[in-house]
Amino acid sequence: MAARPPLPTRLRAALVLALGLAAPLPGCGEPARPDGPLAVVQRGLDWRLDPLAASFERYELTWDGTGSRAPWRGVGGTTVEPSARGWTLTGAARLKLVSPPTVALDSQLQHLLQVEARVPDGVVLALSWRGPGQGFDPDRIHPAGPGQAGPGGSRTWAIPLAALVGRDMQSSGAEAGLEQLRLEFLRPGERAGLTAELLALRLRCRFASGSDAGPGGTPGTSTPHAPAGVHRLARHGVQLQGTALVAGGGARAALTPGPDDRLRLWLAATGPLRATLSDSSGRLPPLTLELAPDDDWRGVTLDLAPLLGEPSELLLRTEPLDPTAEPPPALLLGAALRLAPGPRGAPHVILYLEDTLRADHxxxxxxxxxxxxxxxxxxxxxxxxxxxxxxxxxxxxxxxSIHSGLPALRHGVVSRDVRLGAAAVTLAEAFADAGWLTASFVTNVHGGEAAGLHQGFDLATTPAAYGATMLTSTLTSEVLAEPLDALLEQHADERLFVLVHSLDPHAPYAPPGSDLYPLQVRGARRPALRAAPADEAERGDEVRVGPQRGQLERDALRYDAEILHNDQRLGRLVDTLDRLGIAQRTLLSFVSDHGESFDEHGYLSHKSTLYQEELAVPWVLRWPGRLPAGVAVPGLTSHIDLAPTLAGLAGVPVPPSWEGRDLSATLTGDAPMRDAIALSHFVNGSGDVQQLAVVRGTLKLVAEVQGDGPGDAQGDAQSDAHGDAQGDAQGDAQGDAQGDAQGDAQGDAQGDAQGDAQGDAQG
Incomplete structure (x- = not known):
């Protein structure tokens, strides 16, 4: 297999193909360009699979202790002996099993690992994995917990391989390559030896038809064409919603197009196959594609004008190029988008999120x-x-909070192992429902699927799309620039909602010399860093304190240079909008997720305190001709205001679940800026201490909640802090929280917010 070309060539090729940006394929014709912007009027087709296309049971692997397959083996002192029903595991405090290597582990087939075992009380299961040429990484551990009660005193676990995502910012998930699995049974906090009986291991394919009761079921074949299931599909770090079918089978879907409609499809394959698209009326010319397993998503845009607005059926046939392949390859079919001319005036919306950027730099x-x-x-x-x-x-x-319009205590995603629930309505979902094509370019795992933030995106990228299993640099704005340009160039006539999340200036600060030098030569003209107050210089929680001033000054200089580096990539985006003539109809929103400490209060980096150096962030909006120019809005705002404000400006209905304010009328001069209270929340690494900041105007109150463990502290913070602090501050208080903040605190709260801080309160 040929080596993959280096970035950005491969990245651009992958994303360009995935977005359907290539020129129309032979036989597709040149789609007509209507006068109005194109809107997405239908997501997904109701594909019906024939029995052969739905027969994914051939992808299942079962280990039952009979020796019919290469067994999993014990490692780390774990012995494995056959038992009446499976295997008896004996060993130290952790019982470890590894799968046979390279045993058909393909995360693109969305396998579900099912485990059944008899274990002592209090024992939990953890699953880790490695990719080709890698070791088992401590940042790639999926905690599966105690499982569910099964028959005869057993416990059962069901773990989708798609859930295997890197816990660390620079660790990618299983979609970047999966070669071997490792199971660990352990009893937290104990060192005594363990014995367990493993009853069954099964690796199942989740591409069940829509008639199945749940994941892992045998695909339904009771009707000539069973409804296809819809799943999240990953290809080289680019994710789409869609379905899959086994090569050799076929599928069909009803089409009821308008006269100016287009249909966009994405295809990929797990092995060499040929796919042919046609329609039942014969008016669309047949299109045949050959796909290889290392290919990226192949985008196809069909002009539906020949159907003259009349109903038809889209037909899809597949055949393996190697008829002897077992199991046969599968075709991955991304959800189809039907586009039609929409009303004028709807803008492109670009949300440019720059990581770790404090406003006062x-x-x-x-x-x-x-x-x-x-x-x-x-x-x-x-x-x-x-x-x-x-x-x-x-x-x-x-x-x-930016995506959901909810404060942290409401959405609950406050640790690295928690994801946003599917019931939450995200900003991307709101725009998708209103007809926007949605795409995300995310290079921080905490801002994407690992946190459940892929919801609503037609196309979502993960760090694996950017070239390596481990990102070697946080200067990711560089690799995002080219595919973002390509997206805008080819979709200028469509409604776009685009999220760009770059990592720079996140540590380690390693800017190019060309960006470092212009700031370095300023020398003594650079502002001096504020030293931590004497009573805070020795404080710190899991961070280094009291660094030498020289090193700190150098770190701050490199941090500033990375800000400049990212700003130049932002400049390229602005130039592209101008060059394409779409700046006037693009709502561009710039924001950061959090700031960075440089020893102002005895801390470095972030995720340490609720001082303003970690909380005060920028937010800038530009929409020429629709928003005023050069206006500074003085009131207090927060992350939860961003989603409703963007929706309000674009004319998208604001979901009732969002708790932030829609400030669009204020920005257009139709309503005054009203006073507000903003919340910020932080949980320490062990989960037993939380802090909640309540800010109103220039006053800031910080409450700390402690408990015996994550449950206690989280529960206390949600009931007491969110109830009391927010309730006091918003409810009968003009009352307690403001009274507390103004009372004994023209001391503490005002001291934090107004004192030595034009620094603290205003960032």
């Missing part, structure tokens, strides 16, 4: 260094919010 927010000429231009041409409070001091809860 930007010239547009008063910093003396020229770190952000592009952002300063956007602020001069649009609206800048002066006081924006992050929902938390690290990525996962903050970005979840």
């Amino acid at each position: 930007l010239s547009s927010y008063g910093y003396s260094e020229p770190t952000d000429p592009t952002l300063a231009r956007l602020a001069a041409e649009g609206v800048r919010f002066e006081h924006v409070l992050a929902a938390s001091n690290w990525t996962r809860p903050s970005v979840t």
Whole structure:
């Protein structure tokens, strides 16, 4: 197999093909370009699979202790002996089993690992994995918990391989390559030896038809064409909703198009196969594609005008190029999008999220260094919010608040092992429901599928799309620029909602010399870092304190240079909008998830405190001709206001579950800016201490909640802090929280917010 080309060539090829950006394929014709912007009027087709296409039971692997397959083996001192029903495992405090290597583990087939065992009380299961040429990584461990009660005193676990995502920012998930699994049975907090009986292991394919009762069931074949199931499909880090069918079978779907409609399809394969598309009326010319397992998503755009607006059926036939392959290859079929002309006036919406960016290191927010000429231009041409409070001091809860319009205590995504629930309505889902084509370019795992934030995106990328299993640099704005340009160039006539989440200036600070030098030569003109107060210099929670000032100054310089580096990529985006002539109809929103500490209060980095250096972030909006230019909005805003405001400006219905404010009328001059209370929330690494900040105007109250463990602290924070602090601050209080903050605190709260902090409260 040929080596994959280096980035950005492969990245651009993968995303361009996935988005259907290539020129129309032979036989497709050149789709007509209507006058109005194209809107998505239908997502997905009701595919019906014939029995052969739905026969995914051939992909199942079962180990039952009979020796019919290569068994899993014990490692780390674990012995494995046959028992009456399976295997008896004996060993130390952790019983470890590894699967046979390279045993048909294909995360693109969405396997479900089912485990049944008899284990002592209190024993839990953890699953880890490795990719080709890798070892087992401690940041790739999926905690499966105690399982569910099964027959005869057994416990059962069902773990979808798609859930295997890296816990660390730089660890990718199983979609980047999967070669071997490792099971660990353990009793937390105990070192005594364990004995367990493993009863069954089964690796099942989840591509069941829609008639199945649940994941892992035998595909339904009771009707000539069973409804296809819909799943999340991954290909080289690019994810789509869709279905799959076994090569050799076929599928059909009803079409009821309008006269100017287009149909966009995405296809990929797990092995060499041929796919042919046609329609039952014969008016669409047949299209045949040959797909290889290492190919990226292949985008196809069909012009439906020859159907003259009359109903038809889209027909799909597949055949393996190697008829002897067992199991046969599968065709991955991304959800089809039917596009039609929509009403005029709907903008492109681009949400540019820059990781780890504190507002007071930007010239547009008063910093003396020229770190952000592009952002300063956007602020001069649009609206800048002066006081924006992050929902938390690290990525996962903050970005979840941006997506969901909910404070952290409401959405609950406050640790690295928690994902946003499917019931939550995300910003992308709101725009998708209103007819926008949605795409995300995410390079921080805490801002994507690992946190459940892929919901609503027609196309979602993961860090695996950007070239390596482990990202070697946080300067990811560079690799995002080219595919973002390609998307805008080819979809200028469609409604787009695009999320861009770059990592720079996240540590380690390693800017190019070309960005470091212009700031370095300023020397003594650079602002001095504020030293931590004497009573705080020795404090710290899981972070280094009291660093040498010289090293700290160098870190801050490199941090500023990475801000400048990212700002230049932002400038490329602005230039692309101008070059394509779509700047006037693009709503561009720039925001950060949290800030960064440089020893202002005895801490470094972030995820440490609720001081303003970690919470005060920028938010700038530009929409030429629709938003005023050069306006600074003085009131307090927060992350939860972003989703309803973007929806309000674009004319998208605001979901009732969102708790943030729609500030669109304020920005257009139709309503005054009203006072508000903003919340920020933080849970420490062990989960037993939480902090909640309540901010109103220039006053800030920080409450700390402690408990015996994650459950106690979380429960206390939700009932007491969210109830009392938010209730006091919003409810009968103009009352307690404000009274507390103003009372004994023109001391503490005002001291934090107003004192030595034009630094603290205003960032």
